[in-house]
């Protein structure tokens with residue numbers, strides 16, 4: 001039974017799939033103190049949050065079983081993703097579900113700002129009738145500068161176009177083609193800042209975007225500009241904004257997000273030009289249902305080891321590629337496991353080579369599987385998420401290469417491991433109807449399925465060796481299921497690979513190693 005802990009308010013309808021799942025126990029506890037959270041997280045398999053719960057390194061340290069953190073929303077700045085990655089915990093978000101709501105909220109803020117609606121409301125209900133004081137401006141014909149033309153920025157652009165605004169956008173990843181399709185003028189940052197009657201930010205908060213709108217940038221703006229932030233507090237320097245409003249450069253600002261949330265009695269709130277909402281961009285019935293449904297499904301997939309798509313700490317794989325790579329994943333992991341077990345010593349370099357049809361694809365996910373397989377023979381708690389991090393931490397070099405050489409198979413994966421003692425390689429392929437096969441160990445051709453208990457023996461090619469090995473195993477009651485031998489030349493070095501029905505004791509291994517002509521004996525478990 002998976003224990004799913006939900007610590008922020010999530011839509012009931014949205015989490016229905018989790019509530020209905022027979023293999024899931026849902027624990028809903030909101031407004032937990034840090035001590036309570038540290039206690040609850042210990043036994044949770046999954047944690048579902050919005051933006052209130054702070055999933056810090058301290059919290060993650062206590063998590064013994066946690067496989068996945070689901071963020072019902074986009075921003076994961078309340079989650080220590082780096083620590084989660086090190087611990088092999090997948091972080092998933094729901095990037096699409098609240099796009100429309102946030103774009104609509106930004107648009108509502110822009111109109112409210114243009115027409116002084118919050119200020120006029122406050123005055124009117126106080127019994128005043130100040131029609132002259134609240135004269136606004138039209139959106140038509142004004143320039144809206146969008147900084148960050150991703151999901152929300154693009155939806156906002158469409159709405160602004162419908163209101164006959166000129167839309168200009170800066171986004172380092174915006175192509176000319178996409179800008180054209182959206183009817184948006186692509187600009188550099190300074191140009192976008194200098195042109196806007198309204199400037200709105202829709203980037204994530206990163207090292208690069210922190211205080212992106214700062215004192216110097218306010219200097220570049222048109223006098224009377226209006227500023228919006230419905231993305232993340234911190235993208236705009238709040239002190240600089242305060243000064244720019246006081247100096248008259250900025251005519252108004254609409255803020256949904258703040259550097260510190262909740263912002264309390266923020267100095268900006270003393271300025272009548274500032275309107276604010278308490279991080280409401282995604283707060284609609286629809287968005288909350290959407291994000292809760294999306295993240296619940298993702299969490300269920302991950303807990304059940306099924307394919308998922310929105311991991312923040314894993315590269316995203318297009319569905320088409322995912323289905324092509326899927327059959328190779330097990331082969332890749334087994335080759336990594338196999339190679340790591342036949343080479344003694346500390347891992348130094350893992351070289352993976354892909355040949356044939358497979359070499360035309362993005363094979364990074366398979367390299368990750370090979371790494372997971374190889375490292376799991378040496379380290380505990382290795383998974384698909386933390387394998388590259390663990391390799392880097394230990395100074396293991398990963399070389400990934402594609403080869404056009406013909407190895408005699410439609411596709412082939414070769415894993416070569418170098419340790420501080422020696423180097424060995426293992427190759428494998430997928431054979432129609434037979435699944436994963438190991439086709440070569442070092443220079444020896446072989447054909448065996450990588451599964452179960454295997455015995456890898458290096459020996460001299462001389463009469464009687466196979467018989468002696470069989471006799472020892474027989475004496476100890478070990479049944480041999482299959483056997484493969486390989487040699488390059490008569491009387492030279494040779495290898496033996498046996499499928500055995502159960503594992504060997506240290507005693508049996510010792511006896512085998514003492515046999516005449518045997519160079520090494522390695523038990524492999526896959």
Ligand SMILES: NC(=O)c1ccc[n+]([C@@H]2O[C@H](COP(=O)([O-])OP(=O)(O)OC[C@H]3O[C@@H](n4cnc5c(N)ncnc54)[C@H](O)[C@@H]3O)[C@@H](O)[C@H]2O)c1
Nearest residue numbers: 075102148149150151152171173202203204230231281282
């Ligand atoms: N107020 C809310 O309730 C609410 C709701 C949802 C999302 N958000 C926030 O809105 C923001 C945008 O969300 P989204 O779903 O559109 O994200 P997105 O990832 O689809 O878009 C972000 C865009 O910003 C661009 N970008 C990154 N760095 C940039 C830079 N230095 N300058 C200019 N552009 C840059 C990226 O290329 C990308 O196109 C995020 O910060 C998200 O957390 C807020």
Ligand SMILES: O=C(O)CC[C@@H](O)C(=O)O
Nearest residue numbers: 050051073074075282283
């Ligand atoms: O949970 C929320 O309402 C915040 C959502 C929003 O900031 C997000 O990043 O998705």
